[in-house]
Amino acid sequence: MKNNPATIKDIARKLNLSVTTISKALRGMPDISVPTRQLIVETARQMDYQPNPIAQSLVKNQTHNIGVIIPSFTIPFYASAISGIQQTAAEAGYNIMVCQSNESVATEITYTQLLLNNRVDGLIVSLSRETTSFDHFAPLIRRSIPLVFFNRVSEEMPVSKVVVDDYQGAYRAVSYLIERGCRRIAHIAGPENLLLSQQRLKGYVDAMREAGLSVPDEYIRHGDLTIANGAFITSELLTDVNPPDAVFAVCDSAAFGALQAAKSRELNIPSDLALVGFTDEPVAAIVEPALTTVAQPIFDIGQVAAKLFLDQIRLGESYTPTTHVLETRLVVRQSTP
Incomplete structure (x- = not known):
């Protein structure tokens, strides 16, 4: 028979402490004494307690998930860019959820809505080659949901962008x-x-x-x-x-x-x-x-995109969109005289 996961109430019952005390200790609140916090954390470990991310997200109104939409997984550029996004996001405690539009604006629209329905904290997007209208991103701007474009961007949208020169x-x-x-x-x-x-x-x-x-x-x-x-x-x-x-x-x-x-x-x-x-x-x-x-600098493009996203999370409505332009370099090989 499958055992139900331990809850904060189970830990409180075992230690004869209040649910509030257990919750504060597990969140590292300073008004809980060090010995009590250590006891609670160790008991939680022994009981294999795992926080409920859905419940936490409802309280904090954040999921620490970032939606990423790219044109295609088959384009090598995006493998490196996603690595840059993921590294920077992970360092800040965020996960990424990656979807491909497969160069279809209809699919791009679908995944934009799907990711928002799954309560991501915002989107980092590289547009499909079909995209000429950006109405599907307008709700994010109206609701101050973080949105960053990279590589394939639109000048029409008042959002942060990362491009090369x-x-x-x-x-x-x-x-x-x-x-x-x-x-x-x-x-x-x-x-x-x-x-x-x-x-x-x-x-x-x-x-x-x-x-x-x-x-x-x-x-x-x-x-x-x-x-x-x-x-x-x-x-x-x-x-x-x-x-x-x-x-x-x-x-x-x-x-x-x-x-x-x-x-x-x-x-x-x-x-x-x-x-x-x-x-x-x-x-x-x-x-x-x-x-x-x-x-x-593809990896750097991904990193900068993630940093701009996190800046928008941190600053909220006081955030001002910005465009970062990174430099390129000519690599001379044998296909030119």
Whole structure:
């Protein structure tokens, strides 16, 4: 037969003390003497007493659970970012509950409501590539529920955000290609609605124009951030009358697709086609040739997102949303001259 877990009332009955005294001792309240507290804690241990987290959350109006929504578990970026979130949250006594939207705004809406129904203390979110409306986050703002966006963010929402300097990272990458002699540089861009896609595209265009290079419309192709789409776009680019001599991709996955397409045509990389990605996924260093890419401090992004969340918990309604912009760095490998 399954034994019922010990309760505070059971401990009080065993020690012939009041429930209030037991509760205060287990919460470390200073008005309980040290000998009495030690006796109560040891008795609780012997009776295998475990606090009821649901009851505690009802009293404190906090569950110490943070909901995290990411676009996909298959994107390596988010494994590292979640590790950063989890480490910082755990140090503060919080747990995280992670859901993936699978790049679907409908699923993102569903999990936003599901996590709130499960009484998480707030959300840390990276938007799906489909998300263009943010109405499903409005109730959090109205109710002062902590909300932090990271990586894929919206400028429309008055919430804290953690991003990298996408513009400068792209500008530096394209400038490097130009310095190495590339002139016909194409860009595999991301979904037009994503802010990071917009900023990386702007960095590309500005670097090209400031170098006096033309940017033909056909050299800018918007994709869906996947390997397959990167390969498809690159295959199309290489069939142009005036094919590019370099490709700057919005992310490493698109760059890996470009690499596949170039290899299928038996092109030499980088002499026939130079490639630069953005993220510095672990695979970037081991593909052949190794990929030059813009590295993001992914673990730090997760940590900063969690810190901003905890700041909002601590400060409550006096908290002012802020945007943290972290720096990138260009990692030069064998895919560029």
